Amino acid sequence: SAVISQKPSRDICQRGTSLTIQCQVDSQVTMMFWYRQQPGQSLTLIATANQGSEATYESGFVIDKFPISRPNLTFSTLTVSNMSPEDSSIYLCSVHSGNTIYFGEGSWLTVV
């Protein structure tokens, strides 16, 4: 199994500011995934964070808006830059362990 800690768990952010979300896993994993879940919606993959290389972004997501760091095999950060109200979402990190996928508790961001 894998235990994932995410912080902050919640935040209210001012428009135009940036916020960095941290994700810590209790075991070493090759890939970490960042998802966004807009209110009442399903999960959308933002990017895959690879240790030692640049993150791989999905269509519709760019590095300037969502820079990602992956300094080691147990930690990653996602920054939501220059936030607007449309960025109000839950941001979740996720890892694979065996045949199971684990999610962090999520970071609930509200942009005002």
Added chain:
Amino acid sequence: GQQVMQIPQYQHVQEGEDFTTYCNSSTTLSNIQWYKQRPGGHPVFLIQLVKSGEVKKQKRLTFQFGEAKKNSSLHITATQTTDVGTYFCACPSSNTGKLIFGQGTTLQVKP
């Protein structure tokens, strides 16, 4: 591109009634996974189905993978208030292997 359709979007049932959510893919799947997200919580992995026609049970939950591996269902027998939440199916993209999530079915259970 590959699509995953999940129905219904919402379901309200009386406690004790059964509930089923369905997931359909436009392409043949290597596997399908199911998740539950409680209100205010994060998605929690329930199960993965791999084999054609596979049926797996977890207490009152029955998961089925279609013979053609293009659809799946989750059936809950005699719902309880603890079953409240949103149930998502997810499957790997045939192109990238990355997970594509269905839209989810939100279950409300009236006591």
